[in-house]
Amino acid sequence: MHPAPKTFELLPGADASPVILHVPHSARTIPAPVRDDILLEDGALARELDHITDAHTIELAEAAAKAAGVAPWRFVNRMSRLVIDPERFPDEREEMLSVGMGAVYTQTTHRAPLRPAGFDPRPLIERYFHPYAQAMTDAVADRLAVTGRAVVIDVHSYPTARLPYELHGDGPRPPVCLGTDTFHTPPELLAQARAAFARTGDAGIDSPFSGAYVPLEFYGKEPQVTALMVEIRRDTYMSEPGGPAGPGLGRLASALAALVDAVTARPDGGAPS
Template sequence: MYDLYHMAITLFDNSSLFWRYAVFQKINAKAFYDYSDSHKIYNTMILHIPHSKHVVPEGYRELFVLSDIALQKELLLLVDWYTDELFDGFDAVTFQYPRLLVDVERFPEDEDEPMSKVGMGMIYTRTSDGERLKRDLTVQEISVLISLYDSHHQALNDAVGHELETYGQAMLVDCHSFPSEPLRCDLNQKRPRPDFCIGTDAFHTPKDLADSLILKVQEWGYTVVENEPYEGTLVPSDYYQSNTNVRSIMIEVNRALYMDEHSGLKLESFSIIQLLIQELLFVIHQYSDRRLCR
């Protein structure tokens, strides 16, 4: 593991990293997305944070058949806890609703989405254990949930479009965490799970970038696997498999590194993992910056 002593050496040996951390601590970039602000740290890089929210808004609770205790247990399992803090300080498109309502990382059509086979397509009908999650929804209720999905993806397409228009390229970082033990619904049941997962797409992820991130994680002493236990990375539909100037890569971090998975509370190691993730983002920024200067 990456101990505090070596973290301190890294900080003071790399003045740019120390400056970045100091800046990221001061900047609040938690808006849904805003490209008019002049305070953005890095151009040509957009963070996508789809699964960080855990509060079911008033008016949606009655869609669920679970008890309050059971619903909180399911949220504890499925929310990518604190990813909006771990990946903080950069322009982000963040979905403002919990994935139990609608999952913006799923394909909208069940025939295209493998997880729909276990009741966890775009609109979940089953829990991670296969129990019933929601009551039968009306056409109007389904339409409302679909509109949340569509609005989010429109924001993502717009954000990438803005970067393309301004810089001629865009880099999307898909930001996630995962449980240390496979859930019953997971397609990949391998154990033990790595500390980090780097998700790639053959069309949109540069191999040398993925290799650089993997090497960086290994330098810290953590385990990392490409496309396991989860694979791929989200690309906005307007550009998927059609525009090579739109690049995307996924960073997944094992929740056991930074939180108590039974209580949901942060561990003392949270700030270290937060800083290490910032360093990964800086590697991605450097890659995009070099491409921009060519």
């Protein structure tokens, strides 16, 4: 019998590093029992995965970790976000429920049905969402205990052209979009990111996507947990929608490594005092 595939993985960095590179949307793996409840035929599912997957961001985070002076930790989702999306709320607070993209998606990127009407998401939330959330909480708590701070850098990508599911996609779509949180993204962290990514092109803020992921246990409560979302426009490093990576990946990995180094070198990590 083959071992069950890992649903997520914490890849250790240097003990002194406060940084966790979080890669939630790079995988395409869907376990067979989950696939059985998805309405799309194989070809349509492959196309949906091309659109919804943040392709090559696992490789981007790995290259950045290798290039950084002090290796960051990496928390990687090994399952497709079509299984569960670990960055959504599992309840009615989630805005993305309006387009069928809460913790368990019921619609595709093009607003077609993904799962049957009346689908019960609770088994998937219990099996996949809660263990992931707890493990990420534990990873942040560990960095906080060891280094006195934790810096979560979310590594994402987004398509050049707006997809129908996007609720706020009518604004600028810069080469790099930096998503911020009013509590957890201090000005110094944002400045460090803008400086690091200046070499790859313009870095915009909160358009077309905003916010930054922080486990709920710390959200709005612990100022020594800081966070930033890095959204990279896909045409800067790959063939869209789901093609191979190009030379831009290396430039972006160097920029991300520069951000990791800048955050690690600053004693307070840009956290508010």
